[in-house]
Amino acid sequence: MNEEGFFEGTEKLLEVWFSSSLSDGKSDEARYTEAGGRIAGPDLRRIDRSLWEDLLKLVHCEIISMKSDKDMDAYVLSESSMFVSKNRFILKTCGRTSLLHAVEPLLSLVQSECDMDRVDDLFYSRKKYTRPELQPAVHQNFNTEMNHLDSLFDNGAAYALGRMNADCWYLYTIDNIGVLQPDQTLEVLMQDLDPDVMDIFSVEHSHSADEAGRTSGVSQLMPDMIIDHFLFEPHGYSMNGILPNGQYITVHVTPEPHCSYVSFETNVAEESYRELITKVIKLFKPGKFLLTVFANKDSLAKNFYKELSRLNCFEAYHRCDHEYCQFKNYNLTFTSYLRPPALPPR
Numbered sequence: 001m002n003e004e005g006f007f008e009g010t011e012k013l014l015e016v017w018f019s020s021s022l023s024d025g026k027s028d029e030a031r032y033t034e035a036g037g038r039i040a041g042p043d044l045r046r047i048d049r050s051l052w053e054d055l056l057k058l059v060h061c062e063i064i065s066m067k068s069d070k071d072m073d074a075y076v077l078s079e080s081s082m083f084v085s086k087n088r089f090i091l092k093t094c095g096r097t098s099l100l101h102a103v104e105p106l107l108s109l110v111q112s113e114c115d116m117d118r119v120d121d122l123f124y125s126r127k128k129y130t131r132p133e134l135q136p137a138v139h140q141n142f143n144t145e146m147n148h149l150d151s152l153f154d155n156g157a158a159y160a161l162g163r164m165n166a167d168c169w170y171l172y173t174i175d176n177i178g179v180l181q182p183d184q185t186l187e188v189l190m191q192d193l194d195p196d197v198m199d200i201f202s203v204e205h206s207h208s209a210d211e212a213g214r215t216s217g218v219s220q221l222m223p224d225m226i227i228d229h230f231l232f233e234p235h236g237y238s239m240n241g242i243l244p245n246g247q248y249i250t251v252h253v254t255p256e257p258h259c260s261y262v263s264f265e266t267n268v269a270e271e272s273y274r275e276l277i278t279k280v281i282k283l284f285k286p287g288k289f290l291l292t293v294f295a296n297k298d299s300l301a302k303n304f305y306k307e308l309s310r311l312n313c314f315e316a317y318h319r320c321d322h323e324y325c326q327f328k329n330y331n332l333t334f335t336s337y338l339r340p341p342a343l344p345p346r
C-alpha cells in the first residue's frame with residue numbers, strides 16, 4: 001500500500017505447464033511405490049516449501065498458509081495465491097509484486113528438482129493497472145513485460161484485448177500446441193464494488209475469515225470445497241477453494257472504497273459459466289467487470305464462447321466490448337460489462 005492508501009488489486013497471473021523429455025516410461029503408481037509412498041518422478045509437488053519460499057522472495061510476497069489434496073497444493077500468499085499440481089504451476093500476485101522476476105528461476109528450479117525440462121504452455125496475463133507508475137520497473141508497462149518474456153522464450157506471442165484507453169487486458173503466451181488434456185480458465189475481474197459488501201471483508205465487521213466467507217457467500221460459491229482463506233487487517237480477503245481433480249476457485253478482495261477490486265478465478269469444467277458468473281456478480285455487485293474465458297479443444301467449455309457472443313446484457317449489466325481469439329489449441333474470449341448509472345428521480 002502507498003501513502004495515499006492506494007492498493008493495486010489487479011493481479012499478474014502466470015500459468016505454466018511443464019513436462020519431461022526424460023520420461024522413463026514408468027507409471028505414477030510404480031514410482032510412488034518404489035519411492036516408499038513419497039511423490040517421485042517428474043512432479044512439481046516434489047519441490048520443498050523452503051525452495052518455493054526462496055522463489056517468492058524474488059516476487060516480494062510470502063506464504064500465509066497451505067492446504068492440499070491428492071492432486072494439488074494450494075497456497076494463500078500475502079499477495080494472492082499459488083497452485084502447484086503435478087505438471088501445472090499457477091502464480092497470481094497483486095500489489096507491487098515483481099512476478100516476472102521469478103520466471104527464469106522457476107524454470108531452473110523445476111528442471112533441477114523435478115527433471116522437467118519442457119515448457120508445454122505458458123500464459124502470463126493481467127488487466128491494465130490503475131496506477132502503473134507505482135509498479136516495479138519491468139511491470140510498469142506491457143512492452144517491458146513482453147520484452148522480458150521474449151528474452152526467455154523464442155516463440156512468444158503477445159496480445160492486448162479491449163480498449164487501450166480504458167480497461168484493457170494483456171496476454172503473453174507461447175505459440176505451441178500446448179496442453180492436450182481438457183483445460184479451461186474463467187476469470188471475473190470486478191471494480192467499483194458495493195460498499196456494504198466490501199465492509200464484510202474488514203476486521204471491523206467480521207471476526208474471522210470464516211465469518212467473512214460465510215456472510216458474504218464466498219464459501220458457498222461451490223459445494224464441497226476444501227477452503228483456505230485469510231482476512232487481512234484492517235481489511236482485505238483471500239480465499240482458495242480446492243475441488244477434486246486439480247480444480248480450484250480463488251477469490252481476492254481489495255475493499256478500499258477508492259480502489260475497490262475483486263477477482264474470481266476458476267478452472268472448474270462447465271459447459272456454460274452463465275450461472276456461476278451470475279452468482280459471482282450478484283454476490284459482489286460490481287459497477288463494472290471483465291470476463292476472460294480460455295478453453296482448449298478437449299474442454300467441456302469449448303463452445304461457451306458462442307453463448308457469450310449472444311449475451312449483450314448480463315443481468316443489469318450492458319456489454320461494452322467483446323473479442324474472440326483462436327489459438328492453436330485454445331479459444332479465448334474477452335468481454336467487458338458496465339452497469340448503467342441509475343436514472344435520477346423525476
Ligand SMILES: C[S@@+](CC[C@H](N)C(=O)[O-])C[C@H]1O[C@@H](n2cnc3c(N)ncnc32)[C@H](O)[C@@H]1O
Pocket residue numbers: 001007008009010011078079080093094095232233234235236237238251252253254255256261262263
Ligand atoms: C487480500 S489482498 C488481495 C488482492 C487481490 N489481488 C484482489 O483481488 O484484490 C489485498 C487486500 O488486502 C489488504 N492488505 C492488508 N494487509 C496486507 C498485506 N500485508 N499484504 C497484502 N495486502 C494486504 C490490501 O490493502 C487489500 O485491500
